Amino acid sequence: MRIRFHQSLDELKEKLLVMAGMAEQAIQRSIEAYRTRDLEICELVFKSEPAINRLEREIDQAALDLLAMEQPMAIDLRFILSVIRINADLERVGDQAVNIAVRVREMGAYSNVDLPVDIPRAASLASAMVRKALQAFIEGDAELARSVLAMDDEVDAMNDAAFTALSALIKRQPELTPQALNALIISRNLERVGDHATNVAEDVIFWVRGADVRHKGSVAS
Amino acid sequence: MGVGIEVEDLNAWYGQTHTLKGINLQIPANSATALIGPSGCGKSTFVRCLNRMHETNPVARAEGTVRVGNVDIYKDASPVEVRRRIGMVFERPNPFPTMSIYDNVASGLKLNGFRNKRVLDEVVERSLRQAALWDEVKDHLKSKSGASLSGGQQQRLCIARAIAVDPEVLLMDEPASALDPVSTAKIEDLIFQLKDEYTIVIVTHNMQQAARVAEKTGFFLSGHLVEFDSTHKIFTNPSDKRTEDYITGRFG
Numbered sequence: 001m002r003i004r005f006h007q008s009l010d011e012l013k014e015k016l017l018v019m020a021g022m023a024e025q026a027i028q029r030s031i032e033a034y035r036t037r038d039l040e041i042c043e044l045v046f047k048s049e050p051a052i053n054r055l056e057r058e059i060d061q062a063a064l065d066l067l068a069m070e071q072p073m074a075i076d077l078r079f080i081l082s083v084i085r086i087n088a089d090l091e092r093v094g095d096q097a098v099n100i101a102v103r104v105r106e107m108g109a110y111s112n113v114d115l116p117v118d119i120p121r122a123a124s125l126a127s128a129m130v131r132k133a134l135q136a137f138i139e140g141d142a143e144l145a146r147s148v149l150a151m152d153d154e155v156d157a158m159n160d161a162a163f164t165a166l167s168a169l170i171k172r173q174p175e176l177t178p179q180a181l182n183a184l185i186i187s188r189n190l191e192r193v194g195d196h197a198t199n200v201a202e203d204v205i206f207w208v209r210g211a212d213v214r215h216k217g218s219v220a221s
Numbered sequence: 222m223g224v225g226i227e228v229e230d231l232n233a234w235y236g237q238t239h240t241l242k243g244i245n246l247q248i249p250a251n252s253a254t255a256l257i258g259p260s261g262c263g264k265s266t267f268v269r270c271l272n273r274m275h276e277t278n279p280v281a282r283a284e285g286t287v288r289v290g291n292v293d294i295y296k297d298a299s300p301v302e303v304r305r306r307i308g309m310v311f312e313r314p315n316p317f318p319t320m321s322i323y324d325n326v327a328s329g330l331k332l333n334g335f336r337n338k339r340v341l342d343e344v345v346e347r348s349l350r351q352a353a354l355w356d357e358v359k360d361h362l363k364s365k366s367g368a369s370l371s372g373g374q375q376q377r378l379c380i381a382r383a384i385a386v387d388p389e390v391l392l393m394d395e396p397a398s399a400l401d402p403v404s405t406a407k408i409e410d411l412i413f414q415l416k417d418e419y420t421i422v423i424v425t426h427n428m429q430q431a432a433r434v435a436e437k438t439g440f441f442l443s444g445h446l447v448e449f450d451s452t453h454k455i456f457t458n459p460s461d462k463r464t465e466d467y468i469t470g471r472f473g
Contacts, residue, residue, distance in 0.1 A: 002469075002470030002471075005470060006470075006471075071429050072469070073428060073432075073456050073457075073468040073469055074456060074457060074458060074459055074464075074465050074468055074469050075458075075465055075469060076469045077456075077457065078457070078458070210457065210458030
């Protein structure tokens with residue numbers, strides 16, 4: 001029995017869950033900042049980024065150490081590879097939160113107008129994807145992970161709709177271009193959050209089932 | 222050239238103890254096949270059945286069919302003939318300590334009646350080259366004994382001795398477990414090269430070694446062959462939970 005090794009795997013999982021909590025909180029805060037146009041919340045998002053980056057490096061190092069020292073096999077090897085990939089995706093979720101907060105701060109310089117885009121709904125869906133993907137990781141549930149993949153199309157469709165509606169608005173009312181562009185970038189950031197959640201879900205399936213389901217729906221595949 | 226091995230319903234006993242239970246598998250020619258499993262699982266007994274070494278123990282017996290190429294080794298060949306066609310390398314290097322390096326390699330041929338010096342010289346050089354030992358020993362082939370070499374060199378000498386009689390199959394029972402990492406790497410490189418000429422079956426406790434050198438891997442447990450598949454499949458996504466538990470260190 002490799003008791004110490006398996007304890008180390010549990011510790012790695014716990015570290016990643018801390019990372020997940022931080023990334024999820026950052027994205028929630030950035031959306032709250034959008035909703036309320038609260039620049040103090042934006043500041044909280046900016047301040048969380050160095051800690052997320054630090055933890056990303058720490059988790060990568062821990063995973064690298066286990067690969068080098070323990071030479072894991074099969075499900076353990078797949079688990080560590082998945083942790084490395086999920087770790088990178090969570091760090092990118094944190095980056096998207098920062099990007100959204102930057103846009104919210106920028107929007108503060110302009111008048112608050114009604115835009116033909118439902119950012120809170122897109123945010124809610126993207127956050128739900130992240131939460132579900134992480135739940136699948138916690139429980140090692142490949143079926144739950146698979147259900148996340150189906151949600152991505154909806155987030156993509158909302159982003160496409162936002163592009164169409166905001167482009168039309170810019171044509172109609174060019175004076176609203178700054179607000180519309182910021183909203184468009186936020187919509188794009190949320191679409192990317194959905195992509196990262198999809199990646200996490202695919203990594204969970206790889207870990208649990210050993211199946212590589214990446215890029216199944218891509219144009220080139 | 223190597224030949225394939227087909228094993229059908231192979232059972233083996235030591236006295237009353239049933240150590241191999243209905244083993245069926247096909248080992249492809251000119252490839253390396255690794256056998257893994259916890260101590261006492263039957264993997265060494267299995268390779269000893271492949272060249273009829275098992276029956277050298279008076280209380281041991283085996284039943285079933287082992288075909289090497291087209292020959293049923295339990296029906297159509299004598300033990301001596303079988304062991305010429307199927308060489309074996311053991312965990313501890315066992316060169317003949319009083320013989321020179323040259324005589325160690327030539328011993329099998331001499332035993333089979335070869336006396337032509339030119340032929341013997343050629344075979345000794347070719348075998349030592351194949352075993353990646355020639356450059357290290359060519360200047361004192363007859364002046365130094367096999368026992369004077371390092372552990373890693375002795376093991377390669379034993380491999381040279383095994384291949385000198387031109388076998389079709391090489392069985393290796395933990396061939397590197399008594400060696401340092403550098404010597405182990407040389408043996409693994411050698412296995413990789415020897416696959417072109419021979420069919421290799423290697424028993425190992427070192428799973429990384431199995432993953433590095435073998436195309437196919439079999440997992441033995443309590444006398445059963447639990448799983449036999451491509452090495453890639455066994456070490457990344459095995460089909461049987463018992464295989465996964467063993468290779469991930471959850472038991473054994």
